[in-house]
Amino acid sequence: MTATLSRAGAEVAPAHELAGTWHLTRLALRRDRVVLPIWIVLLSIVPASTVKTFEQFYPTVADRQALQAGANTNPSYALLYGPPFDLTTAGGFISWRMCGFLALLTGLMVVFTVTRHTRAEEDTGRAELLASAVVGRYAALTSAVLVAGGASVLIGLIQSGSMVGAGLPAAGSLAFGAAEALSGLVFTAVAAVAVQLAEYSRTANGIGTAVVGAAFLLRGAGDSTVDARWLSWLSPIGWVQQVRAFAGERWWVLLLPVAFALVVGAAGYWLLPRRDVGVGILPPRPGPARAAASLRTPFALAWRLHRGPLLGWTVGMAVVGAVFGSIASGIGGLVGSSPQAQEIMARLGGSAALTQAFLAAMAGMFAMVASLYGIQAVLRMRGEETAIRLEPVLATSVGRLRWAAGHLVFAFFGTALLLLAGGVFMGLANGLRTGDVGGSVGDSLAGMLVQLPAAWVVVALAVTIFGLLPGFSAAAWAVGSLALLLSLFGPVVNLPQAVLDVSPFQHPPKIPGQELVATPLVWLTAIAAAALVAGLVGWRRRDVG
Numbered sequence: 001m002t003a004t005l006s007r008a009g010a011e012v013a014p015a016h017e018l019a020g021t022w023h024l025t026r027l028a029l030r031r032d033r034v035v036l037p038i039w040i041v042l043l044s045i046v047p048a049s050t051v052k053t054f055e056q057f058y059p060t061v062a063d064r065q066a067l068q069a070g071a072n073t074n075p076s077y078a079l080l081y082g083p084p085f086d087l088t089t090a091g092g093f094i095s096w097r098m099c100g101f102l103a104l105l106t107g108l109m110v111v112f113t114v115t116r117h118t119r120a121e122e123d124t125g126r127a128e129l130l131a132s133a134v135v136g137r138y139a140a141l142t143s144a145v146l147v148a149g150g151a152s153v154l155i156g157l158i159q160s161g162s163m164v165g166a167g168l169p170a171a172g173s174l175a176f177g178a179a180e181a182l183s184g185l186v187f188t189a190v191a192a193v194a195v196q197l198a199e200y201s202r203t204a205n206g207i208g209t210a211v212v213g214a215a216f217l218l219r220g221a222g223d224s225t226v227d228a229r230w231l232s233w234l235s236p237i238g239w240v241q242q243v244r245a246f247a248g249e250r251w252w253v254l255l256l257p258v259a260f261a262l263v264v265g266a267a268g269y270w271l272l273p274r275r276d277v278g279v280g281i282l283p284p285r286p287g288p289a290r291a292a293a294s295l296r297t298p299f300a301l302a303w304r305l306h307r308g309p310l311l312g313w314t315v316g317m318a319v320v321g322a323v324f325g326s327i328a329s330g331i332g333g334l335v336g337s338s339p340q341a342q343e344i345m346a347r348l349g350g351s352a353a354l355t356q357a358f359l360a361a362m363a364g365m366f367a368m369v370a371s372l373y374g375i376q377a378v379l380r381m382r383g384e385e386t387a388i389r390l391e392p393v394l395a396t397s398v399g400r401l402r403w404a405a406g407h408l409v410f411a412f413f414g415t416a417l418l419l420l421a422g423g424v425f426m427g428l429a430n431g432l433r434t435g436d437v438g439g440s441v442g443d444s445l446a447g448m449l450v451q452l453p454a455a456w457v458v459v460a461l462a463v464t465i466f467g468l469l470p471g472f473s474a475a476a477w478a479v480g481s482l483a484l485l486l487s488l489f490g491p492v493v494n495l496p497q498a499v500l501d502v503s504p505f506q507h508p509p510k511i512p513g514q515e516l517v518a519t520p521l522v523w524l525t526a527i528a529a530a531a532l533v534a535g536l537v538g539w540r541r542r543d544v545g
Contacts, residue, residue: 020135024143028117035474036151038481039109043102043155047094047176048162054090064088071096079224080323082241083232091168091246095176102180103240104216106155107187110148111208114191117144120201122278123387131277141195141272145188145265152184172246175254179240182257186236187212189261192268199280202383206308213316236260298398302406305384306377310414313373314421317366321422324362325429325444328355355430356513360447362426363419364505367451368484370418374459375476377411382466382473391544400540408463408532415455423448443512450511453524454504458483460531467538 029036058064064087071077071084078084082100086092118140121127127140160177164170191208198204219238222231232238239256243249275281295301381404384390393403427441434440462476469475486495486503500506504527507520 017136017138018142020130020133020139021142021146024117024130024135024139025146028143028147031117032113032147034472034478036113036147038478039105040151040155040158042481042485043105043109043180044158045162046102047098047159048166048168050094050098051090051163051166051168054093058093061088067093077327079220080327082219082238083223085244085247089246091163091172091176094163094168095172095241095245095247099176099179099241099245100216100219100237103183103237104212106152106180106184107190107212107215107237108209110152110184110188111191111194111205111212113148113151114144114188115195115201115204115208117147119195119198119204123201125278128277137273138269141192141268145192148188148191149185152188153181155184156181169246171249175243175249175251176245178254179243179245179257182254182261183236183240185261186257186264189263189265189268192265193271196268196271196275197281199278199282199284203280206312297406298393298403299406299409301393302410305380306407306410306414309373309376310410310417313370313414313418317370317418317422318425321366321424321426321444322429325426325431325440326433328358328362328426328430328433356443357510359426359430359444360510360513363423363444363447363451363511364487364508366419366422366426366448367455368480368487368505370415370422371455371458371483372477372480373418374411374415374455375462375480377407377414378459378462378466379473379476381407382470385470385545388545394544401536404536404539411459411463412456415459416449416452419448419452419455420445446516447511450508450516450521451505453521453528454508456528457504457524457531460528460535463535464531464538465535467535467540467542470542 058067068084068087071081071087081096084096087096118127121130121140130140156177156179158177159180160173163173163176187208190211191204194204194207194211195201198207215235215237219232219235219241222229222233222235222238223241225231232242236257239253243251243253271281295304381390390403394400423445424441427444428437430444431437431440458480461479462473465476465479466473483503483505486500487505504524507524509515509517509520
């Protein structure tokens with residue numbers, strides 16, 4: 001910081017190390033006024049909204065006991081959801097099904113938030129500009145921690161209040177909300193360290209999300225292996241579930257995330273003054289003096305930028321596909337035998353056959369997740385633009401459309417690759433259990449590919465926003481989140497069909513289980529093409545930056 005101030009010509013150091021924190025916090029809240037509320041609403045309302053659904057799925061004691069027995073005997077369910085402590089109550093079921101996933105999503109939210117308001121600001125040079133004014137050394141990091149941590153606490157409070165309002169026990173609701181809030185604080189602390197270690201925001205996001213993913217996988221490995229249950233206690237997400245909300249709450253477990261957040265967060269603050277603005281603790285690897293021939297085209301540059309995220313997403317989709325495929329054939333024991341349960345599952349998957357309905361529903365979910373990768377790939381173009389790395393490229397013989405085409409190949413065909421990976425591994429896992437590998441892989445791939453036009457609509461809308469409204473490019477995440485929210489939870493809370501139809505994922509046929517109807521796929525492809533053309537026309541006409 002001292003070096004930065006001297007370069008900027010400042011004569012007087014800030015009066016206090018936290019000077020300007022409140023102003024930076026207000027700025028961060030203003031910049032996140034669209035994205036952050038969507039995260040908060042999405043993560044807050046889901047648990048309470050599924051209380052009545054549990055009662056519809058499992059209306060009798062026998063159904064609930066069968067659910068408990070099925071979950072106890074299948075380690076795949078423990079790998080995916082965690083230990084089934086008590087599935088005979090709505091609260092216990094919701095805690096089992098959602099606690100780990102909500103902690104995972106909250107972790108991703110806070111990692112992105114902290115990185116966006118710290119390391120990304122250094123990438124663009126805005127942090128150094130602010131440091132030349134009366135801004136304390138720890139102001140930027142503290143404001144980012146306040147925003148991310150405050151959002152986590154707010155999510156926990158809303159979850160607790162809404163669950164009590166839905167008729168669940170107050171103690172379990174409070175334990176659930178407290179555990180989720182503390183998981184957000186834990187990963188906020190992890191992000192505070194990641195942004196000190198890495199030199200670029202992309203690397204910091206990679207470190208933070210890798211820790212979140214490793215915590216989820218570590219928890220899954222411990223919960224699904226009898227001889228390695230201790231692994232769950234090494235994972236912050238495992239701590240969330242070990243609180244045992246609605247199943248004999250263990251309040252002392254909450255001390256673990258509190259201690260972890262304090263220690264790791266303090267490490268982030270300790271590392272901050274030991275580096276300069278724009279530099280990370282970990283030195284970057286120097287590249288060669290001259291670029292290789294393989295990097296002398298726009299597509300080659302795009303491949304260099306996208307290959308890491310694409311590989312990570314592909315491996316993740318393959319692993320998750322195998323997990324879902326391994327439990328598909330036993331979904332009947334988990335759902336129950338009541339007519340209400342079968343009717344709701346058929347609505348979600350579009351088929352009366354529970355296994356086919358489950359595979360079709362998973363194909364839709366995979367398409368939603370794959371569209372998020374497409375959004376990330378599109379927004380990489382905006383990142384190159386705001387970081388002023390694009391202008392030197394366009395100053396050569398490379399045209400705008402040629403440059404954009406290199407990135408859009410990965411945005412659209414990368415989305416297709418993710419669906420292929422998820423479909424193949426989900427089909428293989430299910431086929432190995434049922435003895436029909438060929439048929440299962442074919443059904444899974446067909447279910448994934450019919451969802452591709454819907455995913456392309458979301459990606460193309462991100463291109464439209466980038467081309468026509470570049471200052472609001474982050475709103476592309478709002479588009480993807482809205483589509484995901486409507487498709488996942490709209491049928492569960494009985495939203496009107498007109499509202500559900502806003503999501504493109506409501507229109508493809510649900511395969512396997514339904515006949516292939518080409519009309520909605522043609523319309524979705526046409527909409528995606530129109531949105532793509534509109535975005536490229538806007539990109540060609542507007543100013544860079």
